[in-house]
Amino acid sequence: xxxxxxxxxxxxxxxxxxxxxxxxxxxxxxxxxxxxxxxxxxxxxxxxxxxxxxxxxxxxxxxxxxxxxxxxxxxxxxxxxxxxxxxxxxxxxxxxxxxxxxxxxxxxxxxxxxxxxxxxxxxxxxxxxxxxxxxxxxxxxxxxxxxxxxxxxxxxxxxxxxxxxxxxxxxxxxxxxxxxxx
Numbered sequence: 634x635x636x637x638x639x640x641x642x643x644x645x646x647x648x649x650x651x652x653x654x655x656x657x658x659x660x661x662x663x664x665x666x667x668x669x670x671x672x673x674x675x676x677x678x679x680x681x682x683x684x685x686x687x688x689x690x691x692x693x694x695x696x697x698x699x700x701x702x703x704x705x706x707x708x709x710x711x712x713x714x715x716x717x718x719x720x721x722x723x724x725x726x727x728x729x730x731x732x733x734x735x736x737x738x739x740x741x742x743x744x745x746x747x748x749x750x751x752x753x754x755x756x757x758x759x760x761x762x763x764x765x766x767x768x769x770x771x772x773x774x775x776x777x778x779x780x781x782x783x784x785x786x787x788x789x790x791x792x793x794x795x796x797x798x799x800x801x802x803x804x805x806x807x808x809x810x811x812x813x814x815x
Contacts, residue, residue, distance in 0.1 A: 647686045651679050651694065658698070670697035700787035703794070706744070707782045709733070712752075719745040722784045725794050728752075729779040735802050736777050740795040744782050752777060 643649070655665045666676030670693060678684040686694075706720055709729065713719060721743045728737040728751065736756075741747030752774040759768040762775075785791045 644682045645685050647688070647691055648679060648682045650691060651676075651686055654694070654698070655680060668698055669694035696787075700790055702784075702786060703790070704784040705781075706784055707780055709779050709781050712748075712777060712780045716745060716749050716752075719748055719782065720784070721745050723786060723788070723791060724782055724784045725791055725798070726751075726783075727781040727798070728773060728777040729781075730776050731778045733779070737773060738795060738798045738802060740785075740791040742788075744784075748780065748782075 644652070655662065658665055658668065660668060662677045662680055663673040665680075666673040669676065671679075671690070675684065679686045679690070703725075706722070706724065707713075712728075723742045724744050725738070725740050726744055726748055727735055728739075728748075730736055737751060739747060739751055752772065754773050755770045756773060756776070757770075759770050761767070762769050762771055785794060
């Protein structure tokens with residue numbers, strides 16, 4: 634059937650599928666390649682029919698096209714007690730102090746476990762804290778009062794959002810690494 638379709642001038646069904654996706658997005662071949670996580674030269678060859686994209690190429694292209702979902706779970710709410718009220722979804726979280734200052738930004742494959750672990754950490758640099766104003770390194774649980782959590786299913790998007798948030802947030806966070814974009 635596929636040979637008959639090509640004999641009549643039709644492209645392979647996988648090529649037609651990619652062309653349809655590109656037309657729906659309205660992007661050039663190079664921009665569409667970036668959205669799909671593919672090299673522009675490969676995508677141009679797929680779209681021209683010089684290369685036939687396999688099912689793995691189509692599947693990963695679809696995943697990349699629709700991976701930018703970010704759903705708010707909590708936005709600047711008191712940290713729930715007990716922490717078991719937090720979801721186990723993958724995502725990004727932000728810890729705030731009582732004045733609304735960002736203390737920590739993190740990514741997690743399991744928000745509940747990662748937030749629990751982060752709250753146990755000591756801050757990396759000593760600060761003047763408490764009635765004596767002695768320099769100490771308190772745990773984040775001592776300083777953090779509020780949290781924001783966002784469900785982000787894609788590992789790549791979680792990583793890039795965390796990096797972006799760390800770079801645009803004033804250097805008051807107690808994160809020790811700002812990371813690199815992938």
